[in-house]
Amino acid sequence: MRFRVTSRKTAGTAPTAQPASPSRSSWNRSRAMADVSPLLDRLRQTLATMEDVCIGCGSCLNRCELLEGCSWNLAALCAESRAALDGASTLDDVRRAMAKHRQLYRQIRLCAGCDRCTARCPQDLSMTDLWRPWRELLRDAGFILDADVALVEVDRVWNTFSVFRHLQGVRYDDLPVLHIAPIDAAETPDDPDADIALPPSAETLFFPGCTLSAYAPELTRMALAWLEEHEGPCLLSTQCCAWPLECVGEMRRAISWRERIVAAARERGVKRIVTVCPGCEKQLAAAAATVAPDMEFFSLARLMLDAGVQVSAHAFDGCPLPMTVVDSCNDRAGKHGPAVRELLAAVESRPFPCTGIDAWCCGAGGNVVSFDGRMPRQRTCRTFELGDAIGARTVVSACPTCAYTYAFERWMDARDANQHWGHMQNVNYLEVVFGRRINWPAIFNALVDMWNGEQAEWVAKRLMP
Known part of the structure; x- marks a missing residue:
């Protein structure tokens, strides 16, 4: 995601050609003493399993611009990874390996983690x-x-979303919010x-996701009210x-946070979690498999469709x-997009050429922007290019983060006086269901002011290490 915009010059930084040496001043020194052997063993085991299973068919090669660009399929990527890790036992070994295997390093940093390449494996x-x-x-x-990492530490009190809110x-204090204590709550006065307060028990938890709950509170409230009317009492989670x-490599913290969310929901009697963002559902469902295997997940779009909602x-x-x-x-898996299409069936439309298993990343995935400011925007523009080619003029997304990302590109396009996409619009489907538009330009301007306005020093103290 793109959280920090200070000027046009910083919006599209040049891609890093090679891995820079880690800055000791901005790197958690405790990691230098960590035993990396378990992680190296796990990575090597993953490589061994993949190389044993992969048949080298190359079906992944033409499904990703990164793999296609260097003519690597998954088998070649595994072989390069294995060669890079040969003999490595310390973090210093890993650093030397990345300096030597620069193309591999770029692949890992530029990958969005979207799995499109292997979706048809x-x-x-x-x-x-x-x-x-x-x-x-x-x-x-x-x-x-x-x-x-500091910008996206969503398991801590202060992160980009909580600071913006x-x-x-x-605020959502007047609603039955399922609050999860951040890992640093005790030390953050x-x-x-x-x-x-601890909310009452309910069988349904509404999980709108970080983008919707931070940037579209009116839509969040409208969606919760609709759910309560049609599904009965609900709890609200404003967590990420x-x-x-996960995208910045904090896997253990990410898994722990998700499991805490699902476990807390189960403790309040929740049997089903309703999501807007497909990514939220995917991540929480994986956590539920461990801590609450009976938990059910539903897309809000599907519930609306089943209730007879139709958009004109x-x-x-x-x-x-x-x-x-x-x-x-x-x-x-098609739990959200098809339902959105049916909700909008009465509206003039064009079928997008890459859907379901063939969907591309919107450009927000993988925190690629912290390494290369151009690649995410290229991925975002691909969506507009594909839509423009079929004659579409408004891009509708099920995912709020996709809506944020497309709106950000249009905003940057206008700021840079390019107007490549001035003839196109984008919305999240909830905007047309409830007749309430998200004022993205105001949000992006507020994010800029957050870093450059009167409160910049306060923000920096909470978001910068």
């Missing part, structure tokens, strides 16, 4: 099974810096949520699913038609 291999331990290793070795006065933490063309006032619905890369 005949052997059911998954790129993220390799990507996760590699990202964790790069974090331990200091290539992913504390400054990158605090400064904008976004200015925690604004410290006094949130910790995917951003009038709901798109201000948005040019035809529209097209773009799937999230986390929705390869």
